[in-house]
Amino acid sequence: MKRRTGWGLAVLWPLLAGGVHADEQATRPAIKANRWQEDWSVLQNPALRTQPLDNLKYIPLSGANPFTYLSLGATLRERFEMNDASGFGVRDVKRDRYLIQRFQVHADLHLNENWRVFTQLEDVRAYDKTTIGGADQNRVDLRLAFAEYVNAFSSGTLKARVGRQDFAFDLQRFISSRDGPNVRQSFDALWADWETSNWRFIGIASQPVQYQDGRHFDDKSNSDARFHMVRVERLVGGKNELSAYYGVYERSAAHYLDADGDETRHLFDARLGGAAMGFDWDVEAMLQSGSVGNKDIRAWAGGSRTGYTFDSLAWKPRLGLQLDIASGDRKTGDGTVGTFNPLFPNGYYFSLAGYTGYSNLIHVKPSITVKPIDKLSVQTAIGLLWRQTTSDAVYTQPNLPVAGTAGRGDRWTGAYAQLRTDYMFTPNLTGAVEAVHYDVGQTLRDAGGDDSNYLGVELKFSW
Numbered sequence: 001m002k003r004r005t006g007w008g009l010a011v012l013w014p015l016l017a018g019g020v021h022a023d024e025q026a027t028r029p030a031i032k033a034n035r036w037q038e039d040w041s042v043l044q045n046p047a048l049r050t051q052p053l054d055n056l057k058y059i060p061l062s063g064a065n066p067f068t069y070l071s072l073g074a075t076l077r078e079r080f081e082m083n084d085a086s087g088f089g090v091r092d093v094k095r096d097r098y099l100i101q102r103f104q105v106h107a108d109l110h111l112n113e114n115w116r117v118f119t120q121l122e123d124v125r126a127y128d129k130t131t132i133g134g135a136d137q138n139r140v141d142l143r144l145a146f147a148e149y150v151n152a153f154s155s156g157t158l159k160a161r162v163g164r165q166d167f168a169f170d171l172q173r174f175i176s177s178r179d180g181p182n183v184r185q186s187f188d189a190l191w192a193d194w195e196t197s198n199w200r201f202i203g204i205a206s207q208p209v210q211y212q213d214g215r216h217f218d219d220k221s222n223s224d225a226r227f228h229m230v231r232v233e234r235l236v237g238g239k240n241e242l243s244a245y246y247g248v249y250e251r252s253a254a255h256y257l258d259a260d261g262d263e264t265r266h267l268f269d270a271r272l273g274g275a276a277m278g279f280d281w282d283v284e285a286m287l288q289s290g291s292v293g294n295k296d297i298r299a300w301a302g303g304s305r306t307g308y309t310f311d312s313l314a315w316k317p318r319l320g321l322q323l324d325i326a327s328g329d330r331k332t333g334d335g336t337v338g339t340f341n342p343l344f345p346n347g348y349y350f351s352l353a354g355y356t357g358y359s360n361l362i363h364v365k366p367s368i369t370v371k372p373i374d375k376l377s378v379q380t381a382i383g384l385l386w387r388q389t390t391s392d393a394v395y396t397q398p399n400l401p402v403a404g405t406a407g408r409g410d411r412w413t414g415a416y417a418q419l420r421t422d423y424m425f426t427p428n429l430t431g432a433v434e435a436v437h438y439d440v441g442q443t444l445r446d447a448g449g450d451d452s453n454y455l456g457v458e459l460k461f462s463w
Helices: 040-044 442-446
Strands: 069-083 096-110 115-127 138-152 157-165 187-195 199-210 225-236 240-256 259-276 279-292 295-309 318-326 361-373 376-386 412-424 429-440 452-462
Touching (some): 040 069, 259 295
Antiparallel strands (some): 069 096, 115 138, 138 157, 187 199, 199 225, 225 240, 240 259, 259 279, 279 295, 295 318, 318 361, 361 376, 376 412, 412 429, 429 452
């Protein structure tokens, strides 16, 4: 039986679906950020076994069925980071220089065309980091372990997974695998989706993984948090991607500046993304309702990334504009919590520096990206930030309020300059350098903050 993979959208499906089989695309699969998306069954064709250790990427387990095989792999990411003042220095965290390392090994066991079991172990460490948080270190633990069933019918394709897994949607503004920080985000989840040529329906019931670093293999499901979703996706106007979902986020003993207690947050999200005639766009909006303790939630956010690429010019420059806005709590003690909760955001979305959280903000970011050579891209950008309301705080990633800013000062938060380069040395080895300078506004200075500089130098090898 030939496995059908669904639509194959350029942006969305690589985040959610598996690969393709040899009879559909007889080429070596590309290395992906989520290694479970790769399908190495194409190496049943001896002509494609051209790299060292290809015999470990496709280990046949049955001579009668080429789709019964084991595939092994590994990923090593090393990143040196320097940060002048994490959290703008308000917490007396001064210049810090350190190395963060992520090492992962995985085994992908395909029982037949329909069933497989994927397992990934990781060892994540932060060397010489002054303050180690939950997203910095996780020594020798289970990251992923799930069973998957896929079956193609005449009317569509059914996919189901159960176990520890990760998922990410759209540009990962609010639901991501958190690839920017050192420790990625996993979920213990039930997943099911139904795909046709133009539609996709997804259902998820999950608990996020709670990462602990006291001993080996001590991560566990976070019984104090739950995330569930039903989602629908549709291709419109050719290849434009339209999606919407309803979700529920629950958390015990939540804490906000104006509310404490159990949190139940209802999520309503819609997004449209696409590209045509050199233009590209991605627009998303979310409404949130529910309660924290005895207070009602009324929060919202929206984001857009648009751009135009001059394909006919040297270096193919792309002019981009990113706009983001998220609500803050406008009045203390009024029985309503207006602070937007960004849920599981991607640490890459604004910058790796971590200075900007997706709560109580207005963000404008023009950018220019060029490609001097095929494997090199260089982006320069300027970010301008305000608070949506001065009654609420300035927030850093993921949604941490900066002490001494709520209800004080003016809307202007500050501006940052960003320079990022990405280079693909080989299909297995990539590198990146990112530098960010943040010039704080008077509100942050009055709270004890200071201008900040960030530098990150990264190498990632995947096999």
